[in-house]
Amino acid sequence: MTPLLELRGLVRRYGGIVATDHLDLAVADGETHAIIGPNGAGKTTLIQQISGGLSPDEGSIVFNGQDITALSMNARVGLGLARSYQITNIFRQCTVLDNLALAVQARHGSSMRFWRAAVDESALFDEARALAARIGLDQRLDALAGSLAHGEQRLLEVGVALATQPRMLLLDEPMAGMGPKESRSLMPLIQSLGRELTVLLVEHDMETVFQLADRISVLVAGRVIATGTPDEIRRNAEVRKAYLGDEVSA
Ligand SMILES: Nc1ncnc2c1ncn2[C@@H]1O[C@H](COP(=O)(O)OP(=O)(O)O)[C@@H](O)[C@H]1O
Ligand SMILES: [Mg+2]
Numbered sequence: 286m287t288p289l290l291e292l293r294g295l296v297r298r299y300g301g302i303v304a305t306d307h308l309d310l311a312v313a314d315g316e317t318h319a320i321i322g323p324n325g326a327g328k329t330t331l332i333q334q335i336s337g338g339l340s341p342d343e344g345s346i347v348f349n350g351q352d353i354t355a356l357s358m359n360a361r362v363g364l365g366l367a368r369s370y371q372i373t374n375i376f377r378q379c380t381v382l383d384n385l386a387l388a389v390q391a392r393h394g395s396s397m398r399f400w401r402a403a404v405d406e407s408a409l410f411d412e413a414r415a416l417a418a419r420i421g422l423d424q425r426l427d428a429l430a431g432s433l434a435h436g437e438q439r440l441l442e443v444g445v446a447l448a449t450q451p452r453m454l455l456l457d458e459p460m461a462g463m464g465p466k467e468s469r470s471l472m473p474l475i476q477s478l479g480r481e482l483t484v485l486l487v488e489h490d491m492e493t494v495f496q497l498a499d500r501i502s503v504l505v506a507g508r509v510i511a512t513g514t515p516d517e518i519r520r521n522a523e524v525r526k527a528y529l530g531d532e533v534s535a
Pocket of ligand 2: 328329330
């Protein structure tokens with residue numbers, strides 16, 4: 286296995302609480318890797334350290350062979366590590382299409398003067414439309430982002446993250462706050478993203494996790510207690526005892 290992302294001895298404390306406790310994790314290139322664990326296990330703290338929103342107290346983060354522990358969030362995005370949800374900027378007063386076009390433009394940076402030419406502006410919007418189709422919002426191009434349903438906003442956030450052309454996408458509970466219908470529409474998107482990119486997914490809904498993930502890591506009290514295929518995790522006695530209980534039948 287070639288790890289695309291490798292975490293070594295990651296520690297993050299909040300006062301007396303050790304939210305991430307000498308955590309080791311390797312995410313293989315191309316896989317959809319899910320992180321599960323009880324509330325307070327440290328899942329969000331972990332994702333924030335990977336994305337660069339939070340610095341670890343100890344340990345290192347290696348992405349694509351490069352130590353990124355000290356890099357800013359933007360630098361990580363530039364290397365192909367994108368995070369959707371909670372950090373993404375959606376302009377509520379702009380349309381879906383404009384939000385995606387702005388995100389595509391941001392990837393090219395303000396130094397790329399050629400975007401000013403009309404012909405290239407149309408290329409920009411072509412890419413934005415393709416992204417809208419990718420996330421299933423192609424019928425909502427002219428809707429203001431602020432007027433979108435909750436689930437549609439989540440999709441747009443994924444679209445904005447995809448505009449950076451990531452190699453790896455971090456998703457922290459993408460289905461939180463979604464109704465059953467919205468969740469069902471997100472499943473196939475995550476599934477198809479998983480065929481193209483490496484996905485690290487934190488998700489509460491076990492049915493989703495066991496269906497989507499190639500491998501699952503179980504986080505308990507800031508440590509990974511097990512990593513394996515859905516079948517291996519389902520059958521793991523320690524996992525069942527610590528977390529899954531009767532939630533998943535063997
Ligand atoms: N900003 C913070 N300040 C203090 N404690 C925090 C903060 N964020 C998280 N924690 C604590 O760190 C632990 C891990 O939290 P979190 O990463 O949010 O877990 P999860 O996402 O798995 O529910 C919990 O005990 C939580 O109370
Ligand atoms: Mg969380």
